[in-house]
Amino acid sequence: MANQTEKHPLNVNGALYNDLSCVDCGFCPEIAPMLFRRDDDGGYSYVYKQPETSEEEKLAREAIELCPTESIGNDG
Numbered sequence: 001m002a003n004q005t006e007k008h009p010l011n012v013n014g015a016l017y018n019d020l021s022c023v024d025c026g027f028c029p030e031i032a033p034m035l036f037r038r039d040d041d042g043g044y045s046y047v048y049k050q051p052e053t054s055e056e057e058k059l060a061r062e063a064i065e066l067c068p069t070e071s072i073g074n075d076g
Contacts, residue, residue: 029045
């Protein structure tokens with residue numbers, strides 16, 4: 001389960017976030033490239049944009065479910 005106290009510093013503000021347990025496997029940017037980006041220097045993925053449409057929310061849920069390290073959280 002994602003840790004709210006260890007959010008990646010590059011996340012945009014909002015309910016959806018990646019925490020620092022991310023190993024940058026590439027699933028979330030592959031599933032929802034409009035929401036997630038990779039920080040190649042740090043070796044993490046982070047939330048670039050919060051979901052705004054029902055389709056984006058669906059893709060965010062899919063990324064959460066498929067995250068192998070459970071590093072994606074949703075406070076909403």
